[in-house]
Amino acid sequence: MRPGDTLDLVEANPRFVDWMTELLKTDPQLRRVADRVRILPGLVQDVDLPDGYHAAVSGLPFTNFDAETVSGILDILLKALQPQARLSFFTYAALRRLKLLTSREPEYVRMVRVEAVVADRMESHQTDREFVLSNLPPAWVYHLRA
Numbered sequence: 198m199r200p201g202d203t204l205d206l207v208e209a210n211p212r213f214v215d216w217m218t219e220l221l222k223t224d225p226q227l228r229r230v231a232d233r234v235r236i237l238p239g240l241v242q243d244v245d246l247p248d249g250y251h252a253a254v255s256g257l258p259f260t261n262f263d264a265e266t267v268s269g270i271l272d273i274l275l276k277a278l279q280p281q282a283r284l285s286f287f288t289y290a291a292l293r294r295l296k297l298l299t300s301r302e303p304e305y306v307r308m309v310r311v312e313a314v315v316a317d318r319m320e321s322h323q324t325d326r327e328f329v330l331s332n333l334p335p336a337w338v339y340h341l342r343a
């Protein structure tokens with residue numbers, strides 16, 4: 198974080214919320230920015246996000262959700278951004294393909310529908326993508342402009 202930046206973290210798992218809350222008090226690096234970090238506990242679909250963020254980063258496992266959930270979450274995050282700000286998220290490249298190849302029909306259909314939702318948003322929003330080979334496992338990172 199740069200000086201003056203603020204950060205809102207949304208996390209559904211109460212244990213992770215407690216852990217992050219604790220780290221913001223105890224970790225020397227995080228303590229320095231703790232007064233500019235807000236933890237918003239709950240599902241991103243339920244949290245009341247203000248408008249006007251300069252950037253959003255999602256670590257949500259979209260490939261595990263159903264298409265309607267992914268669609269709703271992408272809409273919520275894109276709506277919370279300032280015009281031209283970017284929403285970034287990633288998928289693990291090999292895992293995605295492996296899951297598709299090994300899934301039975303209902304699961305396969307669910308994943309294909311999720312992919313269609315993501316592809317639709319990529320088409321309707323200016324999108325950059327980058328392949329991060331050095332990540333374990335390698336990942337595609339997508340940046341959608343609001």
Ligand SMILES: C[S@@+](CC[C@H](N)C(=O)[O-])C[C@H]1O[C@@H](n2cnc3c(N)ncnc32)[C@H](O)[C@@H]1O
Pocket residue numbers: 207208209210213239240241242255256257258
């Ligand atoms: C793959 S982990 C990512 C961890 C870390 N935030 C990151 O980006 O590296 C996904 C996290 O999203 C949380 N989560 C899952 N569904 C969520 C939702 N609808 N809203 C907010 N958090 C959610 C899970 O509890 C989990 O901690």
